[in-house]
Structures are given as structure tokens and as C-alpha cells.
Amino acid sequence: MKIKLLLLTLFTSSISAQTLNMGTGGESGNYYQMGQDIASYCNTELSPSTVNIMQSGGSISNLVGMQNKQYSLGMVQEDVLFYNAKRDPKKVNRNRLKVLTGLHEESIHLLIPKGYQPKDSKNKSMWSKFFGKKDPSLKFELSMLKGQTVGSWGGSLVSAEALGFFFNLNLKVKEVTDNPNDLSQPIVLVGGAPYKPVQDYLATGKWTLAPLDFRAINQQASFYLPQSINYQIGGKVVSTSTVGVRALLIGKSYRKKSRNEAMSNLATCIYQNAVDLADDPDTNPNWASVYDYIEDDDQSDWSYFPLNESKLANQ
Template sequence: MKRIIIYVFCLFVLFVGTSFAEKTTLNIGSGAEGGVYYRIIEEIGKFCNSATLGIEHYMVESGSPAKKQPEGGSVKNLRNLLNNNINAGIIQADIAHLEKMNNQDMNRIQALVPLHKEYVHIIVPTIVRKIVQEATKGKFGFGAKEAVYGVVENPLENIGQLSGLKVVAWGGSIKTAEIIKLMSNIGYEIIPVEDLEEAKLKINNNEASAIIAVVGTPAPFVEALPKREFKLLNLNKATQDSLNSIYGVGKVSYDNLGTLSGQSAEVFSVDSILFTRVYSTPQMVSALSELQNSIKKKIFEIRDASGTHPAWQTIDPSRPVKWDNVFTGK
């Protein structure tokens, strides 16, 4: 009889302890609603929320009238993580590396889970304008001639040939362009723009020679470029060697770029990582451990579920990452 009472009492204690376990909600920086980062965090929440763990997008009030919107992207997520506005956020590894070069606070930033890879697309027009006859001033107001332009095939083939030229980039891709320039000593000039449309305008007006854009593949905006009007630059060995501590190498292919049969190019790949920071309280360490373990445990379930983002098919949450401070749950 005593054994039965003790057994029932233990079950009661276990039930009460589980029922009243404190739930920790993690505020996570993602990205614009509908984008890759937003979708990934949304789906992590769907599969990993539990009685003890909650997942929320970091939201800020914006617009008129003001309403709460998700705020994110690599640059903002890193800033919000350093400023303790979020508990975790998706950040490109190269942007984290750039910040680490100049900010000791990055020593407390930890990689929680590696996510998908993004690819550095360096896009140039296939045809460029070239002066075939220089302008002449003439004499005494007579005989002046304007320059004559022709069109030729773009001679650019690899990233190393961008030295001395102008490139355009927007968002987090500006930081990537800075890192490549800094560590490879390719002396191009970076012109920040607001978006793709402004970037294409700069290219069409001969104000820039290339677009640098870091996106997952296949990138919808690249697939939407006019056929045969643009091509991708490949890597050259010297640049690849100078950046192998930060970037991997991947191959991307597009039917609408390059020649009639499309183009495949070797480009830099960069990890998108769910980063967190160093926490000391058992509650936060436990919540982050649960999130990390849950993603690892449920990766195949997430991949196989209908409607989840295609990026999950390439995500391996147990693979090593190019970051030296990894969350271990201790």
C-alpha cells in the first residue's frame, strides 16, 4: 500500500512540475514578411513551439498609421542582438565576421544553428558600350565631332577583373561587397543603392559595371532578368584563396543568363546562421538548448512537410560553421 501511495505521489509531483514549468518565449530577428528569413523563423515556431518554449518574430512599429511589423535582415538583426533587443537572429556569417574585426562585443555572439547557404551573385551586362571613335574639339568652332559609341561583348569574366571599376549593392550585400574588397584587395568602388531597380538603372546608364547581390538560389529577381542581357562572374583562384576563412564555394545555374543554353558559375557561398549571445541564467540557457535540439531533431519532419520553404531541403543543423564561438548549452 505504501508503495502505491509513494508511486501516486511521485506521479502527482511530476505532473504538477510539468504543468507549471515556466514557458520561455524567445524574441527572434527574422526579416521582411514573406522573405526567406521570415519564413524560416515562422516555420521554426510552427514545429518547435512547446509547453516550455515559445518563438516570436521581433516586431517594431512602423508605417502610417503605425502598426507592428517584423524588423530584420542580417545587418539589423546583428545590431539588435548586440543591443539586447532580441534573443537570437538570422545573420549572414560574413557580416558577423566583418563586425568582429572592429567590435570586441562580438566575442559574446554565438552560433546557435547553421541554416541555409546564400550565394554571392556578381552580375554584369553581356554587352557594354565602348567608344570606337574619340570626340574631337575642332578649331575655331568648326570640325568638332562627338564621340562615337559601339557595343561589344563584355570582357569581364571573373571577380578579379573588377579592380578600378564601380559596383552597386543594397542592404546586407553592401557589407559583403566591403568584405570582399577589404580581404581580396580588389580595388573596386562600392556605390550603395536602395534596391534592384536603382542598381539596374546605374548599370544601364554606365554608372556602374557590376551588381553584387547575396541571395539564396535560385534567386527570383535573377531569374526575372531579361534573357541573355546579363551574366555572372566566376571566381578566380587568388580571390578564392584570400577569402576561404569566411566563404565557401558553390555553383549556381540560370537558364536566362549568359549564352543561349544558360550559364553555370562558381561563386562564393556564405552561411546564414541563427545566432544568439552568451546567457548565464538557467532559464535562458535551457530555452536556447531546447530550440537548438528541437531544430536538429525535427529537421526531417520540417523538410517533408508540404509548404515549408525550399531552403529547408539544404539545411543541415548539425554541420560545422565558419564561426569559432558555438552555443553548446553550457
């Protein structure tokens, strides 16, 4: 009888214990570091389940990894999530993928070669007006990019494609190398400001950081957020308006509710420890903005895993 009970206990434990493989990014990046912070704070509370932090290629790699069962959860930029949901709604949908928590914002940088004038543009007067403007409140109109080629690299490539998709720009997104002396096309880069590649481009004096109109952009795609970013240009710190996109920690959601318990427990752990993650001197600095989001109850327009109410009641 004792042997049967022991076997039953071992069998039950093997079912409830899960290893949650988390796709993040490169070891030196924010995604990987924040994943390590989550594991450090929550693995004890999740026991017998554990979070296993894994390097990856970023948002797209994490989405694909969740589809092919390489990852249970991963960090994905919100624009990439919505873009892929539009392109492949069967694989990327609110029933199969849900949010555990919102993370930090990264800035959209649209860099334009000074004096740039596309050969076949129908908006030549608008381009001339943009470079000749004296009013700092004037914003760049995304329609000026319609049908053009823009350069990018890395994870920013998909964000550039998403920008073209949501604003019907018919962009030709070209993968380029990091070369500030290539003035043949505008560049779209996404990263936390100040972002070193953007600093390097601006330092040449050959590029303009285009100010983007949040209100116009947000009306078309509500997940873009308002930002003001500061860069040193010509010896002066210049503030430029743009938009940002938030990173989300998303996980696979199963049809059987009991299988989602580990995800809800992890989401609850992050929620309960947000203030400590923000204040801990050894964690990634971006946790301060995550805490602000949680405090303001600022959520993405995507389905969330429910928090564990019993754990919250015992807080």
C-alpha cells in the same frame, strides 16, 4: 504555507520562462518563413519558453537588435557576422553571440556590364582578357575590382562591403536602384539562385555573370562556400561557378550558464526535428539543405550553443 509555496512556484516559473524574440527578415522572405517553421515545431517543446518571430531588415538589423536587447536571437549571413566581428570585436564576438544552427546558402552574384573598362584601372589588359576569353574554365580575378565602385542594394550592400574588406579591394560600395540599364559599374547581389533581379539583368543581354574562383577566395576567407548556379542566358541554360554564404541562426549568450538553457533547448529541438522540417510539405524548401548540413556535421567556424545531452539521450 500553501500561499508561500504557490508564490514560490509562480516566482520560479517567471524566472525559467523566456520569450525569445527572433529577428528574421521581411514577411515574404526565407528568414521569416523559416522562423515561423521553427516556432511551429519547437514552441511546445520549449514550454514555458516561447519563440516570438519578428519581421526585420535582415542580417544587420538582427545584429543591432541583439546588441540593443530588441532580439534574443536572429538570422545573420556568415559573411556579415565575420565582417562585423572584425570591425567591432567587443560587440560582435564568440563569447556574447553563439550559433544555434546553420541555415541555407545564398549565392554571390557579381554582374559586370559587357565591355566594361574602368577609366583608372591598372588592370586594363586583364579586363580585356576577361571579356575576350574563350576558355570557360577561366575565372574572374577579384583584384580587378581594386579601388573601384560597385553598386548594390538592400542586404547585399553589406556583403559587397565584406567582399571588399576581406580581399583588400578598397571598394567604394554605392547604393543603387534596381536598374539593368545603368551600365556605369559592376553590381554585387546576394540571393538564392536563380535570383530574379539577376535574371532580369542577364535578360537584357548587357551583362555578364562573372565566374568566381572558390579556391582562391576560400584561402582568404574560409566561410565562402563553393557553388555552381544556373541561369538562362540567350535561350540556353548556362552554369557559372561562384561562391555562397550561409545564413546562421545566432543568439545572445549570457555569462550565467543557466540563462543559456533555453537557447540550448531550442538548438536541440531544431537538430532533432531537422528531418521533419526538411520533409514537411508546408515548411520552407530551404530546410532540405539545413538537414544536409546537419547530417554532414558541417559547422561554421564560430562558437555554438551546446546541445542538451539529456534530451538527445531520450530521443
